[in-house]
Amino acid sequence: MLVLQFIQPTSIPLEAECITPDQLAGKTVEEIAKLLLQHGNTQVPVGEFFRVSGDAGDKEIVVEGDCSRVKWIGAGMASGRIRVQGNAGMHLGSEMTGGEIEVQGSAGDWVGAEMRGGRIRVHGDAGHLVGAAYRGSRAGMRGGVILVDGNAGNEVGNAMRRGCIALGGSAGDFAGVSLIAGSIFLFGRSGIRLGAGMKRGTLALFGEPPPLLPTFRFECEYQPVFMRLYLKQLQEWGFTPAGRTDALSYRRYSGDLVALGKGEILIAQPKA
Numbered sequence: 001m002l003v004l005q006f007i008q009p010t011s012i013p014l015e016a017e018c019i020t021p022d023q024l025a026g027k028t029v030e031e032i033a034k035l036l037l038q039h040g041n042t043q044v045p046v047g048e049f050f051r052v053s054g055d056a057g058d059k060e061i062v063v064e065g066d067c068s069r070v071k072w073i074g075a076g077m078a079s080g081r082i083r084v085q086g087n088a089g090m091h092l093g094s095e096m097t098g099g100e101i102e103v104q105g106s107a108g109d110w111v112g113a114e115m116r117g118g119r120i121r122v123h124g125d126a127g128h129l130v131g132a133a134y135r136g137s138r139a140g141m142r143g144g145v146i147l148v149d150g151n152a153g154n155e156v157g158n159a160m161r162r163g164c165i166a167l168g169g170s171a172g173d174f175a176g177v178s179l180i181a182g183s184i185f186l187f188g189r190s191g192i193r194l195g196a197g198m199k200r201g202t203l204a205l206f207g208e209p210p211p212l213l214p215t216f217r218f219e220c221e222y223q224p225v226f227m228r229l230y231l232k233q234l235q236e237w238g239f240t241p242a243g244r245t246d247a248l249s250y251r252r253y254s255g256d257l258v259a260l261g262k263g264e265i266l267i268a269q270p271k272a
Helices: 029-034 225-236
Strands: 002-006 036-039 042-045 050-054 060-064 081-085 100-103 119-122 142-148 162-167 183-186 202-205 217-222 247-255 263-270
Touching: 029 050, 183 225
Parallel strands: 002 060, 060 081, 081 100, 100 119, 119 142, 142 162, 162 183, 183 202, 202 263
Antiparallel strands: 002 050, 036 042, 217 247, 247 263
16 A cells, blocks of 8 residues: 655645556655656656655555645546545546545545546535536546535536436536436535536436426426435445435436437435
C-alpha cells in the first residue's frame, strides 16, 4: 500500500493526474516523489506537497489530508483502489475505466465525469456535474457506479449514457438533464427542471419531488421488479439510504416529450 500524506496546503490548485494505481505501480518511493504536478503555471515534484511512503505494487493508494485543492485524483485509472482520507478536489475519477475510489470527506465538481467503468464512493458531499459530460462532449458517464452519501450540485448525470448514480442527500437543479440512458436514484430533495431534455433512462425519486416539467406525462402507478433489484444491490454496496425506503409502488411519468420521450421519472409512493 502506498501512502501519500498531503503536507503543504496551497491556495493554488494542484493538478495531480499522475495519482493513479496504474501509473504508480512498479515505481519506487523516490521515483514517485519526483513525478511532476501542475501547480498554477509551474510544475513541481510530488515530494514538495506529499510525504510518500509504502509500496505501490499492490495498486492500493491512500491519500491523507485535506486535498480539496488537488484536482484529477484517479483520473483515467483502469484498476486498483484509491482511498482519500479527507476531501478531494475537482475531476475525481474523471474518465476512469475501472478500479475503485473511496472518499471519506467531500469532493469537488465533475466527480466521475465521462467515466466508463469502476466505482466511486463519496461519503460527504459532491459538487456540480457528477457523472456529467464535459462541455462540448456528446455523452457523459458511459458506465460504472457513483455513490454520494451527501448532497450534490446542479446537473447530476448531465448527458449520462450508461451506469448508475445514487445520491443520498439533496440534488441541485437540472438533475438528469439531457439524459441519454442509465439510472439516477435521488433519495433527498431535488431541484427544479428535473430530467429536462432526457431521451431515455430512469430517474427514481425517493424524497420530496419538485413540480415536473409539463413535457412529462403520467403513465401509471406500478411496482417494477428492477427497482427492488437495484435497491438490493445498493444496500449490498453499503449505501444506507437505499435501506431506508419504504416505497410500495411508483408513479411513472414518461418524457421528456420535447426530446425522444422514452425516459421515465419514477416517484416512490410511501407506505400509508
